Amino acid sequence: MHESTRDSIARLLAPALGLPESEVTELVELPRERGRGDYALPCFPLARRLRKPPQAIAAELAESLAPAVAADPLVARLEASGPYLNIHLDPATFARRVLARVAQAGERFGESERGAGQRVVIDFSSPNIAKRFHIGHLRSTVIGAALVRIHRALGYEVIGVNHLGDWGTQFGHLISAWELWGEPERLEGEDPIGYLQQLYVRHNKAAKEDPSYADRARAAFRRLEEGDPEARALWSRMREISLAEFDRIYRLLGVEFDEIAGESFYEDKMAHALALCEQRGIARESEGALIIDFAEHGVEGLQPMLLRRSDGATLYATRDLAAGIYRFETYDPAKIIYVIGAPQRLHLQQLFAALGLLGFPAERCHHVAFGHVLGMSTREGTAILLDEVLGRAIELAEQRIREGDVRVPEDRIEETARAVGVGAVVFADLRHRPIKDIAFDWDRLVRFEGETGPYLQYTHARLRAILDRVAEEHGERPGETEADPGRLVTDEERAVLMHLEQYPRAIERAARELEPSVVSAHLLDLAAAFSTFYHKHHVKNAPPELRRARLELVEAVRRVLAHGLGLLGIEALERM
RNA sequence: GCGCCCGUAGCUCAGCUGGAUAGAGCAGCGGACUUCUAAUCCGCAGGUCGAAGGUUCGAAUCCUUCCGGGCGUGCCA
Known part of the structure; x- marks a missing residue:
């Protein structure tokens, strides 16, 4: 070793x-x-x-x-x-060692076992049922999915949870709206979620003008909570319709979950949570509602957390508390990571503080907060759908593939375009630290030049092309020749080797800081270093000894790029 | 009002636990395809790191205050 x-x-x-x-x-x-x-x-x-x-x-x-x-x-x-x-x-020794380490690790260079024996729960994506998936949801989904893969690469046992928004007063609005205006045939139509969303928006608007609608919504949610069969059936139907739609998007993004435990999953666990609070004496009545007043328990600077409304109904916070307790009790995780928008910071601080008061190791809870996408609101109907963005990106990618020299076989153009379009959108999100608010920008999301996903995919395709050409002309494949990496001593080669060597550290840092962008930045640096080498030096036409050494370098870069793209959820392409 | 977050080049962002002359991409200008994919590469230009104090041998980075923007702040999620 x-x-x-x-x-x-x-x-x-x-x-x-x-x-x-x-x-x-x-x-x-x-x-x-x-x-x-x-x-x-x-x-x-x-x-x-x-x-x-x-x-x-x-x-x-x-x-x-x-x-x-x-x-x-x-x-x-x-x-x-x-x-x-x-x-x-000594450049030669350095080169030999780096390439030996990459070769030894094979396709798994960068991975380790440092997280072995530790569980990590990652709560991400978590869209709301009966609302369309818009680009705001992209952030939690791709950041969370990347954190799942990054932790797995370090040997952690990861439980990726989709904490669906499938419970709460919003369903009161939906049920009430359905009872007032529902047209069953529209649930069979083109865009059932869009229709449900319209109903929700309409009812929500009505409730703002006329309090009786708000009362209807609250009453409807009470019925749902109490198990009214009709309300349940309707809720269940809306949930299925939504999940089918979300699955389509998750497949496109290559995202999977280990657990789809939405808020409704904790419905029967809230009693336990509330009982625990009572047992510990941290909750009390206030104006008819049940609250935790943190100041009374030595936690300063936090507003009280509301656990039960004065009408007896539970709240988002109640379910999150139940979920937190459930996760600690079920998994005993080393970390629980919440990939949730920055506006919910206070809520999560309250949640963590409450878990701490209940005796759980709250310091293991982390909030990966991301800024919101400006100028979008589901209620106002100004949200831009993720489908539109991905669709546009894929379309542009196909155009680009068909321009000039077409290197992609006709029967693979469609899937290549999909990978490039999705890669552009996903990487656009993962290349920055997530905390800043972002203004939605079509231009930026579907860009293929510069520091983008397609740039990395393109670099990978070029690496593959070199390997193919050398195999064709010289019959040489990496790992199968007597190559001496000690010949890789130019500045450009050394720069590439330095970046290769740093890759495992980048993964570790990404996990430690909960920042997939560390991996993104590293891949960009590696690809740029390789591109500089590529333009200055030749592989195929280099003298045999040098050619074989460079072949090993090319393969090492290709592996790291493919591996890193995999962590980010972007497909490494053979041709484009 | 109070709390949290953000403020680095025209734009979008890096800058790790403080360390040598603040780095990329985009946009602008100028170059490089008879040679492994020009979705690339090379060069030029572009910054009082929001402001002022403080700590330090040393500050974009840590502390304080202020300014600007965003978000949150008991019965939504």
Whole structure:
């Protein structure tokens, strides 16, 4: 097993510093600027501990370690540059080690077992029944799905949960609306969800003008909660219709769940939750409703959480609390991750605080908050449907494929266009940190140039093309020749190798920070480094020894790109 | 009012637990396809990192205040 470059460097430096290797590993960094070395050790943090100026530490290290360096195959030379110790690697040894590690890991380079034995529950997507899937839902869906895959890659046992919005007063509105205006035949028509949504909007609007509609809605929801057969049947029907529609979109996005446990799933678990609150004495009556007043229990700065309305009906918060308790009791997870919009931050803080008061390890709960998509509202009917966006992207992708040299066989154009269109939309979301609000922008979502999903897919297709051409002309395939990666010593090759080596760290950081964008950014850097290499150097026409070495490099990049795209939920294409 | 989030190039964003001269993409300008896919690459231009203080050997990064924008704030989800 080859250790990482960082560990090798730490092993070399640690004795001279009198520090444990693990600590030194954390101090070693990548210099911002090339030409200053491959790695660097800033000596500032050591200055106080060693009671010497950082410049002196750097200089002394460079000198005292000279004999060790001379014997070290990987580190070629140390150079003190002011307060920094710059570490220059032997390019050939470095290249051999990196490619050996990738080859050894096979298709799974970047994965590890560091999460083995730990469970993670990820609550994501969670659309509302009877409402169409709009681009606002895309965020939770793709971020959550990526976090599921990233954690699995690190060995965690992940339970991806779709916490469907299939319960609550909104169904009171729907049931009441159906009873007043429902036209059964329209549920068989083209767009049944759209129709249900219209009914909801109409009833909601009516309720704003005339309180009697609001009363009807509340009463209808009460009936639903009490198990009224007609209300139940109607609810069940709406739920099925919606799920069928959502499934279509999930298939297109390649998203799967381990558990579809919507809010209704916790219907019979709310009593347990409320009983637990009572038992612990954290809930009390207030103005006829049941609340948790956090201030009374030593939690400052949080508004009270409402658990039961004065009319006895339960609330979203009640179901979320029941869900949280259920998850802790059922799974004993190391993390529970909620991928939910930033506007719900307060609600989740209340939820986490309540779980903490109940004695659960609330610090394991994390809210991955994303900004909302500006200028959209289901109620106002200004929402842009995910279907429209994906449809448009796929259409444009097909146009683009058919332009110029068509490299995709006719019978694969459709699925390629789908992969490119979806890749563009998915990556547009995953390439940024999610917290910022985003203004909806057609242009940006369906772009194929620059830092986009299709750019990564295109790079992958080019890598594949190189492998194919070399196989055709020379009969050589990666892993099947006597190749010496030690020949990969140009700046461009070294840059690619550096990015390859960093890939496992990117996955770890993405999991630690709950940021799929770390993986996205890394893939963009790798693809850019490779593209630069690609334009400057040749693989197929290089001298045989070099060609075989480069073939291994190409395959390594291809694997990492394919693997990373897989984590993000984007298909790696053979041709485009 | 109070709380939370955001503010980096014309636009969209990176910048890891503070570390060397703040980086990409898009848009603009100029180049590179008889050679492995030009959905690419190379170059130029573009920034008082919202403002002011503070901590530090060192601040886009940490603290305080202010400004601007967004969201939330007891019977919606």
